Amino acid sequence: MSIDLSGKTALVTGAASGIGEAVARTLAAAGAAVVVTDLATQFDKAAAVVEAIVAGGDAAEFRALDISQEEQWISVTKHVRERYGALDVLVNNAGVVLVKPLVETTLEELRWISRINIEGVFLGVKHAVPLLRLRGQANPAGASIINFSSAMGIKGYPFGSLYSMSKGAIRLFSKSIALEFAQLHYNIRVNSIHPGLVDTAMVAHESEKLSALGAMGTSTSEEMRQAFQNLNPLGRLGTPQELANAVLFLASDLSSFVTGSEMTVDGGETAQ
Numbered sequence: 001m002s003i004d005l006s007g008k009t010a011l012v013t014g015a016a017s018g019i020g021e022a023v024a025r026t027l028a029a030a031g032a033a034v035v036v037t038d039l040a041t042q043f044d045k046a047a048a049v050v051e052a053i054v055a056g057g058d059a060a061e062f063r064a065l066d067i068s069q070e071e072q073w074i075s076v077t078k079h080v081r082e083r084y085g086a087l088d089v090l091v092n093n094a095g096v097v098l099v100k101p102l103v104e105t106t107l108e109e110l111r112w113i114s115r116i117n118i119e120g121v122f123l124g125v126k127h128a129v130p131l132l133r134l135r136g137q138a139n140p141a142g143a144s145i146i147n148f149s150s151a152m153g154i155k156g157y158p159f160g161s162l163y164s165m166s167k168g169a170i171r172l173f174s175k176s177i178a179l180e181f182a183q184l185h186y187n188i189r190v191n192s193i194h195p196g197l198v199d200t201a202m203v204a205h206e207s208e209k210l211s212a213l214g215a216m217g218t219s220t221s222e223e224m225r226q227a228f229q230n231l232n233p234l235g236r237l238g239t240p241q242e243l244a245n246a247v248l249f250l251a252s253d254l255s256s257f258v259t260g261s262e263m264t265v266d267g268g269e270t271a272q
Ligand SMILES: NC(=O)c1ccc[n+]([C@@H]2O[C@H](COP(=O)([O-])OP(=O)(O)OC[C@H]3O[C@@H](n4cnc5c(N)ncnc54)[C@H](O)[C@@H]3O)[C@@H](O)[C@H]2O)c1
Pocket: 013, 014, 015, 016, 017, 018, 019, 020, 037, 038, 039, 042, 065, 066, 067, 068, 092, 093, 094, 095, 096, 097, 116, 120, 148, 149, 150, 151, 152, 194, 195, 196, 197, 198, 199, 200, 201, 202, 203
């Protein structure tokens, strides 16, 4: 059985590259009209993603959106209402990482990571809920919010405490609003996704920073990448497409009884 998202509208944040790009392409290929969003500075990359989707006969458009800026959420959700009438799927994918010993970390860095990884997700949910409720009323399978947390939102890891703090917040935020929206009969399902190490620019950045700190006995980013692969029982990094496959399920009506769940897509890393 193939998954069909025809007639649905999805908004994906941080969709110019990495996991978000794979999510946007996958949802569009399944038939959804996809609003590809990312920072205005990522316009060229985002435009290429949209161009490839449209060239394949599917539907997408780009809207600039810095998720930490409330007025930008207001403007993008207003556009979605005017153009599509409502929203079926919100994928809060955009995020940033910080790799540093705690004692060198500043309050400003905590505020920076919180503004994006926590406030950005809160703002997205808050401003998209009225649009998602409209679809929840019309579709017994419910509208769907998918929030990106991390394996680091479940387990602790050295040199990533602020990132773990932010991703742990997303895990329980997602569960709490899943319960609240069910109790309020919004018919909006909410789930968090917890990737392990996935082969994107974020992991390249992490391996460089961690090897410079000598983490796990490594001294080069190549050694760190190998150490990353050994962190999970499957012994490799995940691909952006493997994360997009999980999002596809949660976005679709096939996951109609799934809410408040934390889906690990981590090669078994957090099962250990
Ligand atoms: N790659 C991994 O190993 C991994 C592991 C666990 C969790 N995650 C999570 O998965 C999500 C995607 O990660 P990725 O590896 O694709 O990251 P990435 O760094 O490759 O891409 C992130 C995207 O988000 C965008 N972005 C950054 N700040 C933004 C902002 N303020 N507003 C809007 N867009 C912004 C970037 O421009 C970029 O396109 C993130 O939430 C990340 O924390 C990734």
